[in-house]
Amino acid sequence: MESKILEEVAFFMEVLESKKGRPVNIEINIREAVSNVICSIVFGKRFNYDDKVFQKLIKDLEEFLSNPFLPMVNWIPYLHYVSYIYDVFGTQKCINIVKDLKVQMANIIEEHKRTFDEDDLRDFIDAYLLEWQNHTRENKIQFSEDNLEGVVLDLFAAGTDTTSSGILWAIIFLVNNPDVQQEMRNELTENVGSNRQPLLTDRTNLPYCESVITETLRLGNIIPFSLPHTATEDYVINNYRIPKGSIVVPNMNATFHDENMFLDSNNFDPSRYLDENGKFNERRENVMPFSLGMFLCDI
Numbered sequence: 383m384e385s386k387i388l389e390e391v392a393f394f395m396e397v398l399e400s401k402k403g404r405p406v407n408i409e410i411n412i413r414e415a416v417s418n419v420i421c422s423i424v425f426g427k428r429f430n431y432d433d434k435v436f437q438k439l440i441k442d443l444e445e446f447l448s449n450p451f452l453p454m455v456n457w458i459p460y461l462h463y464v465s466y467i468y469d470v471f472g473t474q475k476c477i478n479i480v481k482d483l484k485v486q487m488a489n490i491i492e493e494h495k496r497t498f499d500e501d502d503l504r505d506f507i508d509a510y511l512l513e514w515q516n517h518t519r520e521n522k523i524q525f526s527e528d529n530l531e532g533v534v535l536d537l538f539a540a541g542t543d544t545t546s547s548g549i550l551w552a553i554i555f556l557v558n559n560p561d562v563q564q565e566m567r568n569e570l571t572e573n574v575g576s577n578r579q580p581l582l583t584d585r586t587n588l589p590y591c592e593s594v595i596t597e598t599l600r601l602g603n604i605i606p607f608s609l610p611h612t613a614t615e616d617y618v619i620n621n622y623r624i625p626k627g628s629i630v631v632p633n634m635n636a637t638f639h640d641e642n643m644f645l646d647s648n649n650f651d652p653s654r655y656l657d658e659n660g661k662f663n664e665r666r667e668n669v670m671p672f673s674l675g676m677f678l679c680d681i
């Protein structure tokens with residue numbers, strides 16, 4: 383993953399340099415760069431930023447994910463049937479987008495099947511095909527074309543929008559807080575220098591940079607209500623009964639703005655995670671943008 387990110391950052395920097403200091407809206411390029419890292423890992427290929435098919439893929443994905451009906455259907459699944467009768471919030475278009483995305487994923491998978499070589503695994507799809515091939519008949523039930531299409535689409539969708547929104551939030555916060563920018567720069571200059579890109583192994587030496595990322599994920603609050611889950615048993619929590627089968631929606635927003643934990647919670651303040659020696663304090667553990675429990679996003 384690290385090598386793919388470093389490679390993509392180099393492409394992204396080329397785009398910025400080509401603008402020669404002129405103002406530029408980098409949103410689309412950031413989305414493309416993030417998506418390219420995921421595409422490289424999942425499909426084994428990156429796209430040029432001006433590739434029309436790629437641009438459409440990202441635009442469609444964004445349109446689908448920003449549809450206000452989507453969280454509503456997630457919370458109240460029966461609303462799904464409404465979309466077949468009334469085209470509320472342009473849901474019909476979203477359904478067509480997903481169909482279209484699935485066709486594109488199916489084509490990519492088909493191409494992989496045609497050129498599959500178990501001695502030369504190129505990406506996630508090849509790894510899946512190998513597992514599928516090697517699995518015993520009893521277990522094969524878990525592997526299917528439909529499942530692979532779903533997983534590939536899930537990775538593409540879940541990874542692109544979240545990460546690019548996080549980076550865009552970071553840029554907004556840094557533009558508005560030049561002192562934080564300067565402190566990050568000082569830490570990077572001191573610990574990494576300016577002759578190479580930062581690596582994952584540098585992470586332990588960059589507590590301030592990591593605090594900036596943590597604070598960005600808290601205040602940027604990319605998935606304010608995480609994803610809904612279903613209670614598998616009856617539960618009682620704080621005297622509230624949660625019957626088996628209820629849809630449970632985690633309110634991440636409330637935890638990110640808990641004033642007991644994050645004083646002046648609307649302020650962007652990375653130093654809140656560091657003690658007087660520059661080491662992380664316990665507040666950092668209370669920022670859980672990737673959710674928690676069995677389904678946490680542990681990428």
Ligand code: HEM
Nearest residue numbers: 536540541544545548605608609671672673677678679681
């Ligand atoms: C800043 C970046 C990201 C954030 C804040 C984030 C956050 C989350 C959260 C809160 C969930 C819900 C977990 C739950 O069900 O309790 C989730 C699920 C998921 N995430 Fe992430 N994520 C990020 C990046 C990524 C990336 C880069 C990938 C993959 C390339 C990814 C793949 C997934 C997948 C596959 C799921 C499960 C989706 C499903 O159940 O359909 N995420 N993520």
